[in-house]
Amino acid sequence: MPKNTIPQETVFSWVKEHHPNLYVEIDRHWVWISADLRNDKVTRQALKDYGFRYAMRGHKLPSGKYGNWGHHCQHPVWRKRPTEDGPASPNKETIRYPAPSTVSPVTEARIKEKEEPVASSPVSAPNPKPVVINMNSLATRIRARLAASKAA
Secondary structure, three states, X not given: XXXXXXXXXXXXXXXXXXXXXXXXXXEXXXXXXXXXXXXXXXXXXXXXXXXXXXXXEEEEOOOOOEEEEEEXXXXXXXXXXXXXXXXXXXXXXXXXXXXXXXXXXXXXXXXXXXXXXXXXXOOOOOOOOOOOOOOOOHHHHHHHHHHHHHHO
């Protein structure tokens, strides 16, 4: 969970009050800013301090513009790396994953199939899986006609 959750209206009004020249738009749970802030280090730092995140690829907004800076407001977000506040989310103590030794029967069969030794000569080894062509489908019939016409 994020450190501080702020209501969407509060984030929107903070941006309008402190940075009135920025274009702000709300998309679902997020507040997005669409502005080129490459040369404005002070504004970028203020947005970071308030909880905005920079989206390198941008986020397409309903208006058609792309938002570069987004704030999650009260929507929970996963952290990718551990921080000084604690471990990265999801917390391994709370989420139970299946045991690594649990393998489905289908997966076991595929593993055994791959482990079988392969014959040294591909000509002498029989094809274990014959190819079945369904001639009833239209696409297969068209491909067969095209192949026949190219061969002739």
